[in-house]
Amino acid sequence: MKAVELAKSYNPKDFEDRIYQGWKEKGEFGPKKNATGEHFSVVMPPPNVTGILHMGHALNNSLQDIIVRYYRMTGRPTLWVPGTDHAGIATQNVVERQLKKEGLRRQDLGREKFLERTWLVKEKHHDIIKSQLEKMGCSCDWEHERFTMDEGLSRAVREAFVTLYERGLIYKGKYLVNYCPKCGTALSDDEVEYENMPGKLYHVRYPYADGSGYITVATTRPETMFGDVAVAVHPEDERYKAIVGKLLCLPLTDKKIPIIADSFVDREFGTGMVKITPAHDPNDWECGRRNSLEAVNILNPDGTLNDNCPQKYRNIQAVEARELVVKDLEDGGYIVKIEDHAHDVGHCYRCHTVIEPYLSDQWFVRMKSLADKALDALKKSDIVFYPRRWENTYSHWMETIRDWCISRQLWWGHRIPVWYCKDCGEVIVSREDPTCCPKCHKSNLEQDSDVLDTWFSSWLWPFSTLGWPEETADLEKFFPTSTLVSAYDIIFFWISRMIMSSEEFLGKAPFRDIVITGLVRDIQGRKMSKSLGNGIDPLEVIDQFGADAMKFTLCYMAAQGQDVLIDMNSFKMGSRFANKIWNATRFLLMNLEGRNLVKVDEKDYSVMDKWIYGQLNSTCLAIQKAMEGYRFNDAAQSIYSFFWNDFCDWYIEESKQKLLHGSDEQKDRAISILMDVLESSMRLMHPFLSFITEEIYQKLPNHTGDVIVASYPVYDEKRCYDQAHGLVSSLQDVVRTIRSVRSNLQIAPEKKLKVVFRPSKDFIATDLISDEIVFVSSLVGASSFIIDKDAKEPVDGAFPANGLGYECFVFVRDAIDVDAEIARLKAEIAKAEKSLAGVEAKLSNEAFLKNAKAEAVEKEKSKKAEFLEKIKKNSEHIGLLSSF
RNA sequence: GGAGGAUUAGCUCAGCGGGAGAGCGCCUGCCUUACAAGCAGGAUGUCACAAGUUCAAUCCUUGUAUCCUCCA
Numbered sequence: 001m002k003a004v005e006l007a008k009s010y011n012p013k014d015f016e017d018r019i020y021q022g023w024k025e026k027g028e029f030g031p032k033k034n035a036t037g038e039h040f041s042v043v044m045p046p047p048n049v050t051g052i053l054h055m056g057h058a059l060n061n062s063l064q065d066i067i068v069r070y071y072r073m074t075g076r077p078t079l080w081v082p083g084t085d086h087a088g089i090a091t092q093n094v095v096e097r098q099l100k101k102e103g104l105r106r107q108d109l110g111r112e113k114f115l116e117r118t119w120l121v122k123e124k125h126h127d128i129i130k131s132q133l134e135k136m137g138c139s140c141d142w143e144h145e146r147f148t149m150d151e152g153l154s155r156a157v158r159e160a161f162v163t164l165y166e167r168g169l170i171y172k173g174k175y176l177v178n179y180c181p182k183c184g185t186a187l188s189d190d191e192v193e194y195e196n197m198p199g200k201l202y203h204v205r206y207p208y209a210d211g212s213g214y215i216t217v218a219t220t221r222p223e224t225m226f227g228d229v230a231v232a233v234h235p236e237d238e239r240y241k242a243i244v245g246k247l248l249c250l251p252l253t254d255k256k257i258p259i260i261a262d263s264f265v266d267r268e269f270g271t272g273m274v275k276i277t278p279a280h281d282p283n284d285w286e287c288g289r290r291n292s293l294e295a296v297n298i299l300n301p302d303g304t305l306n307d308n309c310p311q312k313y314r315n316i317q318a319v320e321a322r323e324l325v326v327k328d329l330e331d332g333g334y335i336v337k338i339e340d341h342a343h344d345v346g347h348c349y350r351c352h353t354v355i356e357p358y359l360s361d362q363w364f365v366r367m368k369s370l371a372d373k374a375l376d377a378l379k380k381s382d383i384v385f386y387p388r389r390w391e392n393t394y395s396h397w398m399e400t401i402r403d404w405c406i407s408r409q410l411w412w413g414h415r416i417p418v419w420y421c422k423d424c425g426e427v428i429v430s431r432e433d434p435t436c437c438p439k440c441h442k443s444n445l446e447q448d449s450d451v452l453d454t455w456f457s458s459w460l461w462p463f464s465t466l467g468w469p470e471e472t473a474d475l476e477k478f479f480p481t482s483t484l485v486s487a488y489d490i491i492f493f494w495i496s497r498m499i500m501s502s503e504e505f506l507g508k509a510p511f512r513d514i515v516i517t518g519l520v521r522d523i524q525g526r527k528m529s530k531s532l533g534n535g536i537d538p539l540e541v542i543d544q545f546g547a548d549a550m551k552f553t554l555c556y557m558a559a560q561g562q563d564v565l566i567d568m569n570s571f572k573m574g575s576r577f578a579n580k581i582w583n584a585t586r587f588l589l590m591n592l593e594g595r596n597l598v599k600v601d602e603k604d605y606s607v608m609d610k611w612i613y614g615q616l617n618s619t620c621l622a623i624q625k626a627m628e629g630y631r632f633n634d635a636a637q638s639i640y641s642f643f644w645n646d647f648c649d650w651y652i653e654e655s656k657q658k659l660l661h662g663s664d665e666q667k668d669r670a671i672s673i674l675m676d677v678l679e680s681s682m683r684l685m686h687p688f689l690s691f692i693t694e695e696i697y698q699k700l701p702n703h704t705g706d707v708i709v710a711s712y713p714v715y716d717e718k719r720c721y722d723q724a725h726g727l728v729s730s731l732q733d734v735v736r737t738i739r740s741v742r743s744n745l746q747i748a749p750e751k752k753l754k755v756v757f758r759p760s761k762d763f764i765a766t767d768l769i770s771d772e773i774v775f776v777s778s779l780v781g782a783s784s785f786i787i788d789k790d791a792k793e794p795v796d797g798a799f800p801a802n803g804l805g806y807e808c809f810v811f812v813r814d815a816i817d818v819d820a821e822i823a824r825l826k827a828e829i830a831k832a833e834k835s836l837a838g839v840e841a842k843l844s845n846e847a848f849l850k851n852a853k854a855e856a857v858e859k860e861k862s863k864k865a866e867f868l869e870k871i872k873k874n875s876e877h878i879g880l881l882s883s884f
Numbered sequence: 885g886g887a888g889g890a891u892u893a894g895c896u897c898a899g900c901g902g903g904a905g906a907g908c909g910c911c912u913g914c915c916u917u918a919c920a921a922g923c924a925g926g927a928u929g930u931c932a933c934a935a936g937u938u939c940a941a942u943c944c945u946u947g948u949a950u951c952c953u954c955c956a
Binding site: 491492553556562583584587588640649652744 | 886888896906926955
């Protein structure tokens, strides 16, 4: 057999792209027709089509890829569905920003042209995302790729909307929604991000209508006072019980408003009296509804004050109006005081503009019944979270769920399938576009101008991607999906809603296992963001270290849903490991020259052979358990220590004796077992380091087919070899003990020493060490290694060391010049003592302690400790040497 | 205000009712022809604090402190 040459160093760029294209061309990613057993399917959380993939995506998709490759190799029919999300607001913002540079607004183009342009942007970004996923090595089935605005998925959206409408779960209503004046659209509660900001708390006098004095209310937003319809106090607040029901004059206006009692009022806050502005505050809205109060909207859609305000303030932006109102209140003597007051302000999660609570017509989904079904799914354990603690978060959210505002005043998205008859006012909700009014039969119809919330399409993702509402073969075979991998920041947005929709439309949970990963953060624990400039680009990681290094490193660090803190250097770990694999393989392939691979029978295994097979076997079990519990870091660590510490550091080292100096028969035998373990290792490691294992696998003389579809090594309880494990552990202990002696005495490796080894009579590894005496001697640098159960103690001129069940005597006298060594140590002690005296002088000087900087004092103290340590150790060594 | 998480080596983090671990970093010595992206050896920890349960606590319970996240 000829040796196989491998490039001198590991360079992932040489093969990663080629390997990926190879897999793709051979169709290795799709489910195998001849696969048997339970299906394993995963849907990829669809990235926003205008985003660029960041480290969070890299983590998420790396873990999915590992799972998918693992189950594919176990032989189950496996499908990983990729795709992208149209991301309504985000994408529309991207296009609007482009237009702005050209001095245009979307209205200048009109809906149709604007959408055409958006589709172009979508195509461009989609291609980038797809190539990023390919670079990462994701083994998703591109034949099954979907986009949330595909024809099929759009049909699913229609079906879902109309079905919910028919079931009475969708309604249109006036509601106080979160409104982004910049995006010009309503946002769901979850799309609002709260941020603590400095502000002012204004204490304002509201006079009694009968002129008998005034009360004081505290507010952070005085300009909303024109929408005030009442002032509320707590019903049990003794201070104010008597005044409930009295009328107040609203300053700057001629309006009269009542004092009411409502238990939501916080008695401790401000004066314990709050103005009620139902149209501009969520709490006030609820309060207004409870007390049948009118909601007076004072804002135009663009955020300026409207005609419900006094003439003077109309058409002015709210923030400017605030200053004007405060000035007028001050002039009128209504202001009691103004305090600094930090409070949480809601911001748009897309553009970060301050959101306004705004009263408008919107479409809603009634969530209660949907949430109940989704809660049942958890109670029945149809879904399981990893780690379990997220189940509390999920339940709590489901229990306190509010109706979901699904309409958005955007152009990019699924049009709401509702038409209004302009002639008779009929509302038509339809799966197909209607051509005429079913009531008056005229065709003067107009479709609702709003589109649906992006999540209204992504909540159908696990089944819409498989063909729903059609009853397709894919849906039959791969639904429900097996595992969902997602970060915790979209449990509410997405995961919970998928469960609700799936239960509602298909009567079962969309997946069983929900793996919640942590977020990827920078090394200081901050979120990676554009504004901080602390992001790491996955493509740059791949460029520097390779896709395998990235995936393996992330896997190694992804413990139990904990956040992952990384910087560029973190990926060296994976890179070094890949390099190790490369070089170990290179060495073994070199040694194929002139060899014949033979089948070694189990009965002919040496202790070392049994040991390495046992280690391989126990690694299989560890990985199986880790994968079942989604403990990715455990799996990565098992692989790492098996391949590096066991296989490379001990087994290959042991084999070198035979490979270099053995008979032809011994060489054949040694390389055969090495190749066998290597081949298994490639299969074992493939899910975690996909490219390098495939590249190597193809070069192995004992491979068949591609490793991506090879069978995964399984644990075999007949191949545990516990006895061999114990023996080799003892041998390793002996080697480490002797090495430690040499190292502590700083004996150069090339200096070979005589070693006498004295095992106790029940030391188990005596025979093994005897058999492996050449190997052991080379590891410990022994000129001769004598096993002598009766060696007398102390052996003259030997340095003793001991371990569990044995003693060793290392003959160091020949290796070191005792007198010279003692002289050197004495000189060092003298020097240290002199330095110590200086340090002590300083430390006993009051002036120094009092005036010197704290760091300086500390420095002196640590120097003192160092010198003392040095003196002590050197004295001990002199004692040892003197006894020779 | 409610909930959850974190606190272990210099850093980033695993772990776990019975002998404190990994990677990186650091120190020492080695270019031993697979790998210096390597090899060998080494140092570093009142496992946040306090009490309790236990034969035994870094681990379980309770409380405290500090930090983070989510929800209201």
